[in-house]
Amino acid sequence: MPTRRNFSYYLSRFSILLVVLIYLIPIYWIIVTSLKYGSDISAPFPKFFFKITFENYQKLFASKYFSQLLNSIIIGFTSTILAVGIGTLSAYAFSRFKIAGEDDLLFFILSTRMLPPIVVVIPIYLMYTVLKLRDTHFGLILLYTTFNLSFAVWLMKGFIDEIPKEYEDAALVDGYTRFQAFIKVVLPQASTGIAATAVFCLITAWNEFAFALVLTEVGGKAVTAPPSIVSATGKTGYDWGKVAAGTFIFLVPVAIFTFLVRKHLLRGVTFGAIKK
Amino acid sequence: MASVRLESITKCFDDKVALSQLDLEIEDQEFFVLLGHTGAGKTTTLRCIAGLEKLDQGDIYFDNQPMTELDPASRDVAFVFQSHILYPHLTAFENMAFPLWPRKLPEIEVKRRVQDVAEMLHIEHLLWRKPAQLSGGETQRVGLGRAMVRRPRVFLMDEPISNLDAKLRAEMRTEIKWRQKQLGITTLYVTHDQIEAMSMADRVAILDQGKIMQIGTPIEVYNQPANIFVAGFIGNPSMNLMTCRLSESNGEIYGQLIGHLQVALPETIARKGIAREEVWLGIHPENLVIHPQEEDNTIVVEVHNYEALGAETIVDVNLGLDETDQRVTMKCRIPPDQQVRVGQTVWLELQACSIFDRDTGQAIKSV
Numbered sequence: 001m002p003t004r005r006n007f008s009y010y011l012s013r014f015s016i017l018l019v020v021l022i023y024l025i026p027i028y029w030i031i032v033t034s035l036k037y038g039s040d041i042s043a044p045f046p047k048f049f050f051k052i053t054f055e056n057y058q059k060l061f062a063s064k065y066f067s068q069l070l071n072s073i074i075i076g077f078t079s080t081i082l083a084v085g086i087g088t089l090s091a092y093a094f095s096r097f098k099i100a101g102e103d104d105l106l107f108f109i110l111s112t113r114m115l116p117p118i119v120v121v122i123p124i125y126l127m128y129t130v131l132k133l134r135d136t137h138f139g140l141i142l143l144y145t146t147f148n149l150s151f152a153v154w155l156m157k158g159f160i161d162e163i164p165k166e167y168e169d170a171a172l173v174d175g176y177t178r179f180q181a182f183i184k185v186v187l188p189q190a191s192t193g194i195a196a197t198a199v200f201c202l203i204t205a206w207n208e209f210a211f212a213l214v215l216t217e218v219g220g221k222a223v224t225a226p227p228s229i230v231s232a233t234g235k236t237g238y239d240w241g242k243v244a245a246g247t248f249i250f251l252v253p254v255a256i257f258t259f260l261v262r263k264h265l266l267r268g269v270t271f272g273a274i275k276k
Numbered sequence: 277m278a279s280v281r282l283e284s285i286t287k288c289f290d291d292k293v294a295l296s297q298l299d300l301e302i303e304d305q306e307f308f309v310l311l312g313h314t315g316a317g318k319t320t321t322l323r324c325i326a327g328l329e330k331l332d333q334g335d336i337y338f339d340n341q342p343m344t345e346l347d348p349a350s351r352d353v354a355f356v357f358q359s360h361i362l363y364p365h366l367t368a369f370e371n372m373a374f375p376l377w378p379r380k381l382p383e384i385e386v387k388r389r390v391q392d393v394a395e396m397l398h399i400e401h402l403l404w405r406k407p408a409q410l411s412g413g414e415t416q417r418v419g420l421g422r423a424m425v426r427r428p429r430v431f432l433m434d435e436p437i438s439n440l441d442a443k444l445r446a447e448m449r450t451e452i453k454w455r456q457k458q459l460g461i462t463t464l465y466v467t468h469d470q471i472e473a474m475s476m477a478d479r480v481a482i483l484d485q486g487k488i489m490q491i492g493t494p495i496e497v498y499n500q501p502a503n504i505f506v507a508g509f510i511g512n513p514s515m516n517l518m519t520c521r522l523s524e525s526n527g528e529i530y531g532q533l534i535g536h537l538q539v540a541l542p543e544t545i546a547r548k549g550i551a552r553e554e555v556w557l558g559i560h561p562e563n564l565v566i567h568p569q570e571e572d573n574t575i576v577v578e579v580h581n582y583e584a585l586g587a588e589t590i591v592d593v594n595l596g597l598d599e600t601d602q603r604v605t606m607k608c609r610i611p612p613d614q615q616v617r618v619g620q621t622v623w624l625e626l627q628a629c630s631i632f633d634r635d636t637g638q639a640i641k642s643v
Contacts (some may be wrong), residue, residue, distance in 0.1 A: 164359070164360040166357045166359070166360040167326050167360055169326075169348075169355065170355060170357060170361075170486075171374070172327075172328065172347075172349060173327075173328070173353060173354065174328050174349075174354075174374060174426070175379060175431075180378070185363060188363075188365040189364065189365060251442075
């Protein structure tokens with residue numbers, strides 16, 4: 001029997017390794033491409049051994065890419081903080097108070113997610129032009145916050161529903177105001193949910209492409225990383241080395257953030273599947 | 277410390293009436309128990325007193341000061357909940373200090389008060405643990421400590437020990453009652469367990485469907501239940517209740533139980549009911565005596581089952597079938613040295629009983 005168990009053990013480990021490798025191929029491809037010379041990149045047969053160069057990264061440093069990455073960081077994180085903050089407060093209200101037409105309101109909030117965002121890109125473009133919000137940080141932050149809010153409200157409501165009401169009642173009786181009770185009692189216990197919601201919101205805002213492309217000017221001041229990578233055209237078509245280098249650097253901040261909150265994330269994605 | 281007065285308070289949830297026109301007066305330093313089944317309105321009463329629920333009607337006073345419009349924070353009460361007593365993200369010390377923080381006491385005073393109470397409850401060694409590392413009894417102790425550090429005007433306890441096992445519950449009963457007497461803080465204690473009510477209360481109020489059925493000392497509600505609801509609730513086992521027809525012959529008053537079975541009733545009791553044809557008869561199990569032979573004023577019954585509990589034996593006797601062919605049984609409490617066996621024919625003597633109105637279920641007190 002032990003041999004059989006060993007066999008299945010190795011088989012499962014091998015399968016996991018295989019799947020992970022398959023998933024990591026694009027990442028590998030990006031990393032090696034970013035380290036290759038242009039001629040190696042466009043070689044008809046992929047070169048596995050090549051001369052390493054950092055010229056692609058140097059080109060990036062010379063371009064506006066890092067200021068655009070900074071835009072991504074500012075817009076992504078600000079909209080995430082806003083969406084999670086407002087979402088948590090409204091989820092708390094939905095969870096704890098009697099609200100007239102609560103179900104309808106919640107459905108309405110969710111329904112904003114039912115339309116593919118691309119459908120509204122033209123109306124929003126026109127609105128933003130009139131409001132002079134095009135190519136501004138504020139405009140994109142507002143948009144991403146709005147998109148993420150419905151998601152944040154629904155997810156956070158689930159988490160807050162799980163926190164027993166007695167905790168706040170006790171705090172109220174002990175001399176705290178409702179808001180103090182929220183800060184001191186509800187928030188610490190909702191931290192897992194907040195982290196999970198924040199990861200999802202950040203990834204959505206971070207990766208958003210269509211609006212970022214349409215609502216900013218080429219080379220404008222609020223361009224985020226995703227449209228900037230696409231616009232990395234050289235004189236002879238796409239400069240794939242620069243694209244790969246930009247993409248790799250683009251992955252790093254969100255990977256670090258996800259790594260930092262990974263424990264909460266696991267609980268977040270399995271939310272509802274596991275009952276305490 | 278304060279006396280608490282509720283004046284015809286009414287509370288509805290949507291269309292359901294949780295409390296209707298409830299009047300209650302709790303004296304200063306009293307240990308007052310609210311007893312009732314689930315959904316009787318006990319917890320709602322506590323939550324109204326704490327200010328966690330808004331009243332639909334009526335007023336609440338502490339020492340004649342109106343409380344009705346005050347928010348929970350200004351009422352100076354401490355609430356001990358049934359579950360979720362401690363904040364899981366704080367240590368036992370922080371949990372106990374939690375009610376003191378909004379009072380802006382100096383840090384050293386907070387520490388001193390928590391230490392004092394912890395010493396009193398013998399939980400000093402637990403102070404740095406998180407709630408997850410505490411057992412059920414320890415959690416309850418810390419929860420009690422949390423209520424005590426504040427020295428509130430009123431303690432409100434909502435089934436604080438019903439999640440504990442039986443042995444621990446008995447320990448905590450004694451502990452809570454003793455602490456309450458020591459601190460002299462007016463306490464309202466909610467429970468569905470009549471043993472808790474009987475063993476701890478100075479006075480007890482029995483609630484049913486948002487109405488008070490009876491208020492009195494444990495002995496009063498046991499010996500003189502105001503209605504058949506209280507009679508059927510208090511005592512373990514509770515009173516035997518059955519309808520019976522009254523008749524008079526040869527100057528004696530008889531209660532006709534089922535069929536031809538009739539029993540002579542103590543005259544002082546029966547006189548009150550003679551004006552009515554039919555009454556509810558309530559008999560405490562200890563007021564039924566089992567004789568192995570026929571004696572005066574006994575009825576013949578059969579032993580259906582018995583539980584030898586050690587200090588006493590509870591015997592179920594079978595009286596026969598009623599008009600609807602249901603078996604009619606009564607519970608008797610007999611001394612442990614008296615032997616019975618299942619199926620045995622015995623003679624039952626009734627020593628005392630209460631009677632209640634057939635229609636209203638209220639105790640009949642005078643003619």
